[in-house]
Amino acid sequence: MTLSATVNGALRNVRAWPLYGIAATYAAWEFWRAVNQQGPYLVEPINVLERTYGEIALILLVAGLLVTPLRQWTGVNLIKFRRAIGLCAFFFVLAHFLVFAVLDVQSLGRVWTETVKRPYVTVGMLAFVLLIPLAVTSNNLSIRKMGAAAWRQLHKLSYVAVILGALHYLWLSRGFQVEPLVYLVLSIGLVALRYRHVAWRKQAA
Amino acid sequence: MAYRWKNTLTHADITPKAAYLNRRQILAGAAGLGAIGLVPRAADAQAGLEPNTLEEIRSYNNFYEFGTGKGDPAANAHQLVTAPWSIKVDGMVDRPGDYALGDLLAGLTVEDRIYRFRCVEAWSMVIPWNGIELADILNKVGVQSGARYVAFETVVQPENMIGVQRRVLDFPYVEGLRLDEAMHPLTIMATGIYGEPIANQNGAPIRLVVPWKYGFKSIKSIVRITLTDQEPPISWNIANAREYGFYSNVNPNVDHPRWSQASERRIGGGLFAARQDTLMFNGYPEVAPLYDGMDLSVFI
Numbered sequence: 001m002t003l004s005a006t007v008n009g010a011l012r013n014v015r016a017w018p019l020y021g022i023a024a025t026y027a028a029w030e031f032w033r034a035v036n037q038q039g040p041y042l043v044e045p046i047n048v049l050e051r052t053y054g055e056i057a058l059i060l061l062v063a064g065l066l067v068t069p070l071r072q073w074t075g076v077n078l079i080k081f082r083r084a085i086g087l088c089a090f091f092f093v094l095a096h097f098l099v100f101a102v103l104d105v106q107s108l109g110r111v112w113t114e115t116v117k118r119p120y121v122t123v124g125m126l127a128f129v130l131l132i133p134l135a136v137t138s139n140n141l142s143i144r145k146m147g148a149a150a151w152r153q154l155h156k157l158s159y160v161a162v163i164l165g166a167l168h169y170l171w172l173s174r175g176f177q178v179e180p181l182v183y184l185v186l187s188i189g190l191v192a193l194r195y196r197h198v199a200w201r202k203q204a205a
Numbered sequence: 206m207a208y209r210w211k212n213t214l215t216h217a218d219i220t221p222k223a224a225y226l227n228r229r230q231i232l233a234g235a236a237g238l239g240a241i242g243l244v245p246r247a248a249d250a251q252a253g254l255e256p257n258t259l260e261e262i263r264s265y266n267n268f269y270e271f272g273t274g275k276g277d278p279a280a281n282a283h284q285l286v287t288a289p290w291s292i293k294v295d296g297m298v299d300r301p302g303d304y305a306l307g308d309l310l311a312g313l314t315v316e317d318r319i320y321r322f323r324c325v326e327a328w329s330m331v332i333p334w335n336g337i338e339l340a341d342i343l344n345k346v347g348v349q350s351g352a353r354y355v356a357f358e359t360v361v362q363p364e365n366m367i368g369v370q371r372r373v374l375d376f377p378y379v380e381g382l383r384l385d386e387a388m389h390p391l392t393i394m395a396t397g398i399y400g401e402p403i404a405n406q407n408g409a410p411i412r413l414v415v416p417w418k419y420g421f422k423s424i425k426s427i428v429r430i431t432l433t434d435q436e437p438p439i440s441w442n443i444a445n446a447r448e449y450g451f452y453s454n455v456n457p458n459v460d461h462p463r464w465s466q467a468s469e470r471r472i473g474g475g476l477f478a479a480r481q482d483t484l485m486f487n488g489y490p491e492v493a494p495l496y497d498g499m500d501l502s503v504f505i
Contacts, residue, residue, distance in 0.1 A: 035475075040276060044265050175444055177373060
């Protein structure tokens with residue numbers, strides 16, 4: 001038995017729904033630590049919580065992009081977890097936005113001026129907005145209603161959103177920083193891989 | 206020349222050591238007893254200037270030589286070697302040379318200065334510094350008549366500074382002031398906070414403090430002071446000229462491309478702290494005459 005078959009077999013009876021619970025618990029736990037100013041939240045909890053949620057969102061968005069190449073390269077099939085990964089990513093983006101709006105800039109007027117005036121906020125907000133229709137249609141009913149082809153087309157917006165999210169991170173970092181660059185390279189690479197793969201398939205056919 | 210600037214706060218306003226070391230624990234305990242109002246918090250409520258705790262001051266820092274995270278300097282700065290320490294004084298001075306820190310400061314007066322500290326990232330603290338007026342140091346080495354600017358340089362110890370290895374900025378970190386800014390009574394070289402030697406992450410053993418400018422102007426761990434007749438290059442301006450100007454005075458009316466500078470968040474208020482308005486020159490209007498006739502939306 002190959003390794004991938006072993007992994008797939010082990011995952012056969014694992015459900016995706018606990019991921020929602022884990023994500024919600026984690027988000028709540030970080031919030032609780034921020035309220036009580038524990039650990040990294042000791043001094044400036046607002047900024048740290050904003051970053052924590054944002055970075056988790058980015059990690060999950062990239063993880064969602066990894067599902068398909070992982071299956072192609074290794075045979076490990078995580079496709080049944082992808083909706084949960086994507087939706088959890090959206091929830092963390094939403095939490096990130098709420099911390100920004102309510103706790104950080106603290107007024108809708110400031111949310112608007114920041115969005116208009118600061119390119120990195122503009123880009124982040126655009127990624128957030130792009131993810132809304134994806135979150136709303138992440139259910140079986142929407143797939144049936146829209147048709148699989150149209151649904152799949154719509155959900156390619158996630159490619160744009162991940163790259164914008166990584167760009168948002170890079171742009172808000174001061175000086176030359178490696179971490180945001182890693183996310184940007186990863187997200188662009190993973191999206192490019194899909195199109196290279198499509199081109200390759202067309203060539204072969 | 207010392208004591209040219211008077212705090213509106215007095216020695217009594219500096220939080221007792223027991224309180225600043227563990228204000229959070231005291232508050233936590235007091236909250237449990239429902240007696241929060243009884244906790245002694247030395248402060249000047251009228252001026253709105255309650256110094257941050259030493260714990261806050263030491264654990265939330267920008268010192269990119271030790272990493273870009275706010276907690277990185279506290280985690281990594283212990284590797285900085287601060288003794289022996291010497292400062293090279295050169296350029297247009299009468300008595301240039303490599304001064305041992307103790308020799309450079311010998312005979313000069315260390316004062317308490319409780320200053321607002323405003324980061325360009327729109328957060329702020331109140332810090333009770335112990336320092337010497339820069340003017341006293343400059344007068345000691347003798348500024349020549351043609352000098353118009355002062356340039357500063359931070360130490361580089363690549364093996365001890367993780368951020369230097371990563372080349373986050375073009376190190377060594379350099380900063381500068383116009384000579385009249387440098388000679389202003391508000392401008393100090395700090396060697397302590399709360400009466401204790403300054404922590405490495407706060408810029409040990411000696412750093413500049415220019416309270417009416419954004420924090421990055423207040424260069425840390427200084428090893429070189431150069432008097433010059435040319436405006437010296439400064440690190441953040443080299444990294445991003447559009448965003449960081451030579452003057453970088455705190456100015457709520459001129460936005461930074463990344464951050465609104467109209468308001469700020471005072472560190473220490475917790476998760477639900479309200480923003481507060483940023484003051485022109487960070488609340489030090491006495492420096493305004495330095496910029497008479499200058500358009501501060503142009504000379505950022």
